Amino acid sequence: MELHNLWFVLIAVLWTGYFFLEGFDFGVGVLTKLLARDREERRVLINTIGPVWDGNEVWLLSAGGATFAAFPEWYATLFSGFYLPLLIILICLIVRGVAFEYRHQRHGGRWQTGWENVIFYASVLPAFLWGVAFANIVRGVKIGADGEYVGGFWDLLNPYALLGGLVTLFLFTFHGAVFVALKTLGPVRERASRTAAFVGIGTAVVALAFLIWTQADSGDGWSLGALVVAALALVGALVANRLRREGWAFGLSGVTVVGAVAMLFLSLFPDVMPSTLDPAWSLTAENAASTPYTLKIMTWCALLATPVVLLYQGWTYWVFRKRIGTQHLAASASGAGAH
Incomplete structure (x- = not known):
């Protein structure tokens, strides 16, 4: 496999890992309003992701950094053309992190x-x-002959993209609900299971519509296989949730995320950003890549660093694997671990 294709696969893996991990903690954030009934239950939800949310964001930094180094043309066009939505995401991630840390600093x-x-x-x-x-x-945007995005912000809010936004919102909320059911005890666990069943149905509807649209527009045999895996995993997650097998439900909801993201990247390849103005102006894994020497150095660095990161993050999840409930909260929110 040529190095630029290898790095396309590695970047796809990084984005998949980010959406798998950050997906459920976005979902938990959404559920603080949809599932929790009082401040104590919101504390329980926040504490389920308290030890891991910042580590999950490492995957975003890795994906962005790898894109910048391996595919500078892709990075430049993506981050300039999508400047406003990506800026909004960045601001949200910053203030969200501040909120996790500041929420428990005062009792008011x-x-x-x-x-x-x-x-x-x-x-x-x-x-x-x-x-x-x-x-x-995946759909493609207005890229000119010089590789620059020439569209506007409102061009990004097309029906296909808005449907894609609903898919990730529903899917992450479902993923978060089964995670909460896995990590909590008592009434929160019961309500999380019921919420997962309800949100899962909505997820199935919007995700199936979006993935079929994607397959019809730009898919092939490989992407069809990923679609089937994602669909079967979502059905399996719903069944496991109904049977109160929370571990299986969370694992299968994760497979759903992996299958859906894999389908998008399989539908995209060999392009990295298709041009809707002229296919010849599309950015591809080959013409947007760095030099072979740069990719070679990056490959060796990734081989050395990635196992360390995976071991550390896996250890973190193992240490904080136990379920929690309102009975585990300190009487006061002022303690060092009370969030």
């Missing part, structure tokens, strides 16, 4: 409610906008 009701609102909206917006962004990447 207005203070905590305000930061809880920030967590909710700063989870909903990225969950939606990532779908809009990736749908536009």
Whole structure:
């Protein structure tokens, strides 16, 4: 396999890992308003992702950095053409992180409610906008002969992209609900399971419509296989959730995310950003790539660093694997671990 194709695959893996991990903590953020009934239950939800949310975002940094180094033309066109939606996502990620850390610093009701609102909206917006962004990447945008995006912001809000945004919003919320069912006890666990069943049906409807549209527009045999895997995994997750097999439900919802993202990248290849103005102006894995020497150095760095990151993050999830409930919360929110 040529190095530029290898790095296309590696970047696809990084984005898939990001959506798998950050997807459920976006979902938990959404559920702070949809599932929790009081401040204690919101604390439980936030504490399920408290030890891991910042580590999940490492995958985004890795995916962005790898894109910049391996495919500078792709990075330049993507981040300049999608500047406003990506800026909104970045702001949301910043204020969301601040909200996690500041929410428990004071006991006032207005203070905590305000930061809880920030967590909710700063989870909903990225969950939606990532779908809009990736749908536009797969569908293609207005790229000129010089490789620059020549469209406007409103061109990105087309029906296909908006449907893609709904898919990621629903899918991440479902993924978060089964994660909460896996990680909690008592009434929160029961309600999370019921919420997952309800949201899962909506996810199936919008995801099936979007993936079939994608397959009909730009798919091939490989992407069809990924579509089938994603669809079967979603059905399996719903069945497992109904049977109260939370571990299986979470694993299968994760496979759904992996299958859906894999389908998008399989539909995209060998392009990295198709041009809707002229196919000859599309950015491809070959013409947007860095020099072979740069890709070779990056490959060796990735081989050395990736196992360390995976081992550390896996250890973190293992350490914080136990379920929690309202009975585990400190009487006061002022303790070091009480968030």
